[in-house]
Amino acid sequence: MSPRKSAVETAATRTRIIECALTLASAEGLEGVTIGRLATELGMSKAGVIGHFGTKEALQLATLDAAVEKFADRVPARAAGADPGVDRLTRAFDEWIAYMADEGHGGCFLTSVATEFDGRPGPVRDAVLAALSRWSDYAAAELRTAVDAGDLPPDTDVDQLVFELGGVGLAAGQAIQLHRDPAAPERARRAIDRLLGR
Incomplete structure (x- = not known):
């Protein structure tokens, strides 16, 4: 796998995680979005999910950024x-x-x-x-x-x-x-x- 393809796939996976977190948080609150729940929803390991963000708080902030961007676009x-x-x-x-x-x-x-x-x-x-x-x-x-x-x-x-x-x-x-x-x-x-x- 080329480094460029790997970076593109990594970015795509990160986007999928954020989109899933945004969907779950819209229905259940941001605090209710757990690494385990995202892993189950996306068919990933917990380590695979958290590896893109480092911490749950960083995931929450990335989800919030995505929500702000959607609001601004709309x-x-x-x-x-x-x-x-x-x-x-x-x-x-x-x-x-x-x-x-x-x-x-x-x-x-x-x-x-x-x-x-x-x-x-x-x-x-x-x-x-x-x-x-x-x-x-x-x-x-x-x-x-x-x-x-x-x-x-x-x-x-x-x-x-x-x-x-x-x-x-x-x-x-x-x-x-x-x-x-x-x-x-x-x-x-x-x-x-x-x-x-x-």
């Missing part, structure tokens, strides 16, 4: 073509709600991991906090753009509005996942439109 990336400010932010929240409501998706991975790790200091909590802070910063930047463009009042409390928009997202996630409420996505969209003065 939510802000799809909103990028909308006009900056209110239109782009509305589109981003619409994509987030659709992402949570997708059949078999398991809701918002980051939101559920945040709840799982919010009281547990360490690198995983820090990584979740950093990812969610980037989302809040994104929303705040779009709101400031909207204020500068005159689409929102000049005295808009951007931090408060970010908080309220995030609250709608969290409520939508719970209503979609826990209550299985088919009206939740539309309710959330109406709430966001009202907050953004649309």
